[in-house]
Amino acid sequence: MYTGIKHLHSGLAYLLLAALIVSIVYAFASRKKPFTAGSKKIALIGLIFAHLQFVAGLALYFLSPLGASNFSGDAMKEKVSRLYIVEHPLMMLLAIVLITIGYSRIKRLGSDSRKYDSIIIFYGIGLLFILSVIPWKVWP
Ligand code: HEM
Ligand code: HEM
Structure with a gap:
């Protein structure tokens, strides 16, 4: 059980980092364009990996x-x-809360450019927090 979850947590970390970088770069490149259902889906992938990683991390903690x-x-x-x-x-935990807030704000914000900004800022700060506490000595 421990070994399995540890591998899951280690592997999900790659997917989460990739999804966050894709979300941020895509939002940055699309700032002047309309915010579509596809734009939201890209951000949703980052959110889902963040939540999955949190559940795996919580299990691992015990x-x-x-x-x-x-x-x-x-x-x-x-x-x-x-x-x-x-x-x-x-x-x-703080990083995942920020990412969740950044995603939730999409529904509430009026203008398309502010939706992209929400992803850039909240996912961006979340990513920096994540990078600051990854145990780089043992990972990747
Ligand atoms: C302890 C575990 C978890 C907590 C505390 C949690 C918490 C939350 C919260 C507070 C939101 C609200 C975002 C909003 O305002 O719309 C949310 C949304 C979401 N969560 Fe989690 N989550 C957890 C685990 C998971 C897992 C394991 C998955 C999936 C594999 C997941 C997938 C999602 C998705 C897809 C949404 C967005 C729904 C939408 O489109 O609005 N979550 N979660
Ligand atoms: C964004 C979320 C997270 C990321 C990207 C992440 C990433 C990582 C990485 C890369 C490792 C090293 C794995 C290895 O040795 O191969 C690790 C280990 C660990 N993580 Fe996380 N983590 C996250 C969230 C959490 C959370 C929320 C908890 C606890 C509540 C947690 C608990 C642990 C523990 C206990 C270990 C040590 C596992 C061991 O070597 O026995 N992580 N994490």
Whole structure:
């Protein structure tokens, strides 16, 4: 179970990063064009991978020896274990909340260019948060 979810989480990370980059580049390139159902679908792919990755990460947090079971004062003092216990989960949660807000705003915003801006800004900041807490020493 642990190994399977760990591989899923590791693999979904590629798909999520790719989907976020495609969403942002597409929104940036389309800013002056109408916002269509297709534009929304591209952003939806990023949202779905973000939500899936969150569920996989949450499961991993309770299955992995690096997650909740490693919680202690000593682990907090050590950079790598603190990354897995606190920084990685919290920043990733924040990133996914931002991505979800960016997607939800599409329904409410009036003008097409502001819909694209919502994706560029919220997905963009979300992507930066994600990149800041990926454990680069062990991934890819
Ligand atoms: C703990 C797990 C999850 C939480 C807390 C969560 C939370 C949310 C929230 C708050 C929204 C609202 C966005 C809006 O305002 O429209 C949303 C939308 C959505 N979620 Fe999740 N989600 C979770 C898991 C998943 C999973 C596993 C998937 C799919 C594989 C998924 C797919 C979607 C989709 C497709 C939408 C957008 C619906 C639309 O088109 O408006 N979510 N989710
Ligand atoms: C945007 C969301 C996320 C991304 C892109 C992401 C990415 C990654 C990557 C690339 C790894 C390294 C996997 C490997 O060693 O091959 C990892 C490990 C881990 N992630 Fe995430 N993660 C995300 C969200 C989360 C969340 C929300 C949690 C917990 C609530 C979480 C918990 C963990 C844990 C516990 C590990 C260590 C697994 C182990 O080696 O035993 N992740 N994550």
